[in-house]
Amino acid sequence: xxxxxxxxxxxxxxxxxxxxxxxxxxxxxxxxxxxxxxxxxxxxxxxxxxxxxxxxxxxxxxxxxxxxxxxxxxxxxxxxxxxxxxxxxxxxxxxxxxxxxxxxxxxxxxxxxxxxxxxxxxxxxxxxxxxxxxxxxxxxxxxxxxxxxxxxxxxxxxxxxxxxxxxxxxxxxxxxxxxxxxxxxxxxxxxxxxxxxxxxxxxxxxxxxxxxxxxxxxxxxxxxxxxxxxxxxxxxxxxxxxxxxxxxxxxxxxxxxxxxxxxxxxxxxxxxxxxxxxxxxxxxxxxxxxxxxxxxxxxxxxxxxxxxxxxxxxxxxxxxxxxxxxxxxxxxxxxxxxxxxxxxxxxxxxxxxxxxxxxxxxxxxxxxxxxxxxxxxxxxxxxxxxxxxxxxxxxxxxxxxxx
Amino acid sequence: xxxxxxxxxxxxxxxxxxxxxxxxxxxxxxxxxxxxxxxxxxxxxxxxxxxxxxxxxxxxxxxxxxxxxxxxxxxxxxxxxxxxxxxxxxxxxxxxxxxxxxxxxxxxxxxxxxxxxxxxxxxxxxxxxxxxxxxxxxxxxxxxxxxxxxxxxxxxxxxxxxxxxxxxxxxxxxxxxxxxxxxxxxxxxxxxxxxxxxxxxxxxxxxxxxxxxxxxxxxxxxxxxxxxxxxxxxxxxxxxxxxxxxxxxxx
Amino acid sequence: xxxxxxxxxxxxxxxxxxxxxxxxxxxxxxxxxxxxxxxxxxxxxxxxxxxxxxxxxxxxxxxxxxxxxxxxxxxxxxxxxxxxxxxxxxxxxxxxxxxxxxxxxxxxxxxxxxxxxxxxxxxxxxxxxxxxxxxxxxxxxxxxxxxxxxxx
Numbered sequence: 184x185x186x187x188x189x190x191x192x193x194x195x196x197x198x199x200x201x202x203x204x205x206x207x208x209x210x211x212x213x214x215x216x217x218x219x220x221x222x223x224x225x226x227x228x229x230x231x232x233x234x235x236x237x238x239x240x241x242x243x244x245x246x247x248x249x250x251x252x253x254x255x256x257x258x259x260x261x262x263x264x265x266x267x268x269x270x271x272x273x274x275x276x277x278x279x280x281x282x283x284x285x286x287x288x289x290x291x292x293x294x295x296x297x298x299x300x301x302x303x304x305x306x307x308x309x310x311x312x313x314x315x316x317x318x319x320x321x322x323x324x325x326x327x328x329x330x331x332x333x334x335x336x337x338x339x340x341x342x343x344x345x346x347x348x349x350x351x352x353x354x355x356x357x358x359x360x361x362x363x364x365x366x367x368x369x370x371x372x373x374x375x376x377x378x379x380x381x382x383x384x385x386x387x388x389x390x391x392x393x394x395x396x397x398x399x400x401x402x403x404x405x406x407x408x409x410x411x412x413x414x415x416x417x418x419x420x421x422x423x424x425x426x427x428x429x430x431x432x433x434x435x436x437x438x439x440x441x442x443x444x445x446x447x448x449x450x451x452x453x454x455x456x457x458x459x460x461x462x463x464x465x466x467x468x469x470x471x472x473x474x475x476x477x478x479x480x481x482x483x484x485x486x487x488x489x490x491x492x493x494x495x496x497x498x499x500x501x502x503x504x505x506x507x508x509x510x511x512x513x514x515x516x517x518x519x520x521x522x523x524x525x526x527x528x529x530x531x532x533x534x535x536x537x538x539x540x541x542x543x544x545x546x547x548x549x550x551x552x553x554x555x556x557x558x559x560x561x562x563x564x565x566x567x568x569x570x571x572x573x574x575x576x577x578x579x580x581x582x583x584x585x586x
Numbered sequence: 587x588x589x590x591x592x593x594x595x596x597x598x599x600x601x602x603x604x605x606x607x608x609x610x611x612x613x614x615x616x617x618x619x620x621x622x623x624x625x626x627x628x629x630x631x632x633x634x635x636x637x638x639x640x641x642x643x644x645x646x647x648x649x650x651x652x653x654x655x656x657x658x659x660x661x662x663x664x665x666x667x668x669x670x671x672x673x674x675x676x677x678x679x680x681x682x683x684x685x686x687x688x689x690x691x692x693x694x695x696x697x698x699x700x701x702x703x704x705x706x707x708x709x710x711x712x713x714x715x716x717x718x719x720x721x722x723x724x725x726x727x728x729x730x731x732x733x734x735x736x737x738x739x740x741x742x743x744x745x746x747x748x749x750x751x752x753x754x755x756x757x758x759x760x761x762x763x764x765x766x767x768x769x770x771x772x773x774x775x776x777x778x779x780x781x782x783x784x785x786x787x788x789x790x791x792x793x794x795x796x797x798x799x800x801x802x803x804x805x806x807x808x809x810x811x812x813x814x815x816x817x818x819x820x821x822x823x824x825x826x827x828x829x830x831x832x833x834x835x836x837x
Numbered sequence: 838x839x840x841x842x843x844x845x846x847x848x849x850x851x852x853x854x855x856x857x858x859x860x861x862x863x864x865x866x867x868x869x870x871x872x873x874x875x876x877x878x879x880x881x882x883x884x885x886x887x888x889x890x891x892x893x894x895x896x897x898x899x900x901x902x903x904x905x906x907x908x909x910x911x912x913x914x915x916x917x918x919x920x921x922x923x924x925x926x927x928x929x930x931x932x933x934x935x936x937x938x939x940x941x942x943x944x945x946x947x948x949x950x951x952x953x954x955x956x957x958x959x960x961x962x963x964x965x966x967x968x969x970x971x972x973x974x975x976x977x978x979x980x981x982x983x984x985x986x987x988x989x
Contacts, residue, residue, distance in 0.1 A: 225765045227751040232674035236736040236749060296734015296749060296766030299950075304733050307714040314713035314737050370707060370826060371743030520745050522698065522822055523837070526685040530698070531672040532745065534683055539674075635906035720907060728904050729954050757956045759916050764954030779907050 200566055207559040214552025217545045218293045226296065229546045234538035235516050240294040242508045243550035246391065247287030247557060248321075248362055249384055250504065252355040253392020255280040255328065259355075262331075262348030267578040268415055273348070275403075275570040276396060277332045279561060280355075281325060283395065286557035288321055293549055313364045320358040327351045336568070359385045366511065373450035374515030379440070383433040387507065390426035394500035397423065399561065401494040403571055410490075412574065417487035420496070424481040427500055431474045434507075446524065453518050454510070459537065461514035464506045473503010513540055630779075640722040641704075641831065642773055643803035644787070645813045646696055648836040650797035653695035656682055658798065661789030662699075665774060667758040677748035677763075679771040680786055685837070694837050697786065697798070700725055700746040700771035701822060702831030708738035708747065717768075723803075723831050724773050732767040739768060743823045746770045773800075773831075803831070871940040876921035882912050892918075896951075915951065920959045929957040 221228055231238040258277050261270030269276075292298055308315045331351045334344040363384030369375035397419060404411050438455065441447040454461055480486060480496040487493075517538045522528060528535035564570060630636065662680045663670040672678065680699040686692070702725045708717045709725065716732035719725045727738075727747075739747045747770040754764050760776040763769055774784035782788075787798040801810035819833040881888055883895075895913040902908040911917045922930050922937040930938045931952045938957075942949050 225752040226749065227675055232751070233677070233739070233748045234674060234745075236739040296736070296768070297732065300731070300733045303714055303731050304735075307716075307731050309709075309712055309715040311710050312713045312737075314711060314735065318713065365737075368711070369740055371741065371823065516740070520743060522683070522744060523685050525689065526687055528683055528685050530681045530683040532678045532681040532683075532698075533674065534681075534698075534745070630907075632909045632911070635902075635908055718905065720905065722907070726904070730900060730904070753953070757954065759919065759956040759958070759960045762954035762956070767954070775907070779909055 210555035213548045217548035230542040235540040239542040239546045240549045243553045244287045244290040246508045247283045247553045249388045250391035251280050251283035252359045253388030259352040263352050271572045282557040282560035286553035289556050290553035317361045359388045386429045390430045391504040393423050394497040397497040420481045420493045465510045468506025636722040638721045641803045643831040645799045646834045647797045648694045648696045657789040657793045658786035661785040665785035666761045675751040704829035707741040711737045711741040729767045734766040871944040931957040
């Protein structure tokens with residue numbers, strides 16, 4: 184991508200803006216054609232089946248939803264915890280949260296067996312279902328974060344930004360708790376069924392969200408030819424490192440707990456030491472690419488002087504995040520349900536064998552549509568409104584001295 | 587298991603019911619033993635809602651279930667107009683599972699289908715309430731409000747549910763099913779509502795195995811209630827405390 | 838909640854109907870009105886005028902009653918509609934635009950969701966299965982205690 188693309192209206196480089204829009208639009212076109220194709224032919228054209236019921240679209244969708252709630256953290260640190268440096272980034276953070284949530288939800292909806300019944304999903308609620316609660320949290324998130332953005336951008340409403348920001352913060356914690364619980368509440372499956380999923384997803388969201396924010400911020404600065412202040416970069420990269428390390432910690436606790444329960448050994452052997460794609464993705468994708476390598480990069484002494492290192496580390500966290508979602512969602516289903524503990528099982532319905540999943544191009548296109556949606560919304564928003572962080576360096580110095 | 591149903595103990599329609607039982611007995615003995623008039627033989631009139639006084643259930647005697655036999659599966663496919671294909675994307679409402687104890691080597695063959703739990707996880711997780719349990723314990727999918735999210739398939743401990751992956755035609759008029767919704771064994775609800783046994787049970791009887799006993803668990807006089815009382819039986823994944831309507835004997 | 842959601846659904850339905858109807862309405866203006874073939878028997882279960890306006894409500898009511906409560910009266914059931922109204926040529930209510938349901942629905946441009954799942958043809962009569970179960974039969978599932986009354 185060109186280095187000098189300016190997304191702010193002030194510098195008026197129209198052609199690059201339209202190029203970006205066309206790029207996103209092209210991907211969206213692919214997504215929509217995949218949607219109509221699948222709507223006509225059914226899910227038979229996907230790799231998903233009666234064993235792996237949630238596949239690639241859900242990997243992208245859940246990642247975007249988790250990252251969306253996490254990206255709002257930047258705003259929360261500013262508005263709720265009063266850090267000036269983060270407050271300057273609150274509008275961008277809020278807007279990204281909305282864009283990414285919209286992207287994630289779009290994929291979830293487009294993948295439904297009956298997407299034409301979206302109105303049913305919005306009007307029939309089973310309040311015992313954590314899935315139904317998620318829908319309420321998602322819709323509420325749009326409303327609350329939208330309101331929060333207004334309080335940030337309207338001078339008269341500025342005093343309201345703190346209480347509304349607090350509400351948004353609490354709401355996003357509830358939202359990610361509910362998203363993690365979608366998996367945590369699945370009592371029958373060895374890969375899920377753990378209360379740890381709720382806090383673990385919150386920690387993941389902190390890492391993925393901040394990483395997404397740093398990537399977008401880096402690109403915006405670069406395109407506007409602005410150098411990031413070293414102090415700002417140092418603080419944000421340290422925070423990302425803490426979140427990534429915490430994510431690794433939760434992952435370790437989940438698997439150590441499982442290793443202590445004899446009934447979970449088979450599953451852990453399958454995931455941690457198996458001869459399958461999930462083992463590779465777990466160790467290489469989630470742990471090394473998404474965890475250890477970014478940590479080494481972020482703690483490198485040159486990291487705060489070199490924005491490229493931070494940008495790359497954040498990008499790796501995002502890649503590792505997708506690997507984590509694939510392992511969690513598809514890997515959790517690939518391990519067969521144990522109907523008769525202590526027995527070997529065979530049947531015509533794939534009992535007792537590892538389930539296979541080969542995604543088709545259609546569900547890949549569907550999944551990429553989520554990222555394209557978030558990308559398009561962000562591009563347009565950054566173009567029409569001022570989202571570029573406006574730092575007041577005197578305040579930041581003051582804050583740094585206070586510690 | 588809930589309290590066995592005694593019609594006379596029910597204040598609401600106990601009187602009417604007792605009267606009709608007496609009437610049926612009189613009619614039966616007056617005409618011929620075992621032969622009843624039209625209407626009286628009905629389990630319930632068509633315009634009456636099912637109630638929780640009935641709990642439909644099944645006992646599978648795995649000692650009678652033949653390892654090579656798939657008559658129940660074939661009967662299910664015929665009754666419910668399933669294709670009978672067994673690819674990863676094809677629907678299977680009932681399947682034969684062969685199990686072997688890893689310690690003792692003991693082998694069993696048994697049919698696995700929706701267990702019609704009293705506390706069904708699929709019903710708990712369904713966002714729209716499409717996954718539902720009828721008052722008489724039969725767990726169904728209301729396809730009119732199923733959005734095809736497949737969360738119930740994630741939640742079911744028995745892998746009893748299938749998703750319809752392609753457009754369908756030639757459905758049984760009594761068993762609507764179609765693309766984009768989740769489905770599973772209904773205990774042949776269309777047959778049960780007119781007082782017939784599920785197709786699998788009928789087929790098993792016909793084959794002479796008689797491994798499946800179906801009926802009202804709440805009625806102490808029913809074959810299934812007598813059978814579960816007489817023999818030790820177990821729930822699959824009993825640790826989950828779902829109180830399944832289907833129980834297994836001999837494992 | 839139930840009331841709120843039914844209002845929401847109503848609003849959504851009106852919106853959807855408006856969107857769906859708008860283009861086809863123009864196309865249909867001036868076109869001949871649909872001709873419906875007569876069903877079996879002397880008359881429908883309700884007045885024609887009433888059915889024209891309310892068949893969807895009757896069907897929806899019946900659908901919930903049957904699905905959730907196991908009420909299987911035939912008067913307003915979709916299966917019974919198909920029994921009487923299946924076209925002579927196609928044997929179906931929705932196979933072609935001449936068939937009973939499609940004749941109107943394609944004219945009005947209202948998409949039908951029923952036939953994705955429901956059979957459009959009447960039940961094939963199995964040999965030996967009598968129309969109204971008039972033969973005497975003991976109840977195999979309900980010995981002794983559970984016998985319903987004769988139909989009113």
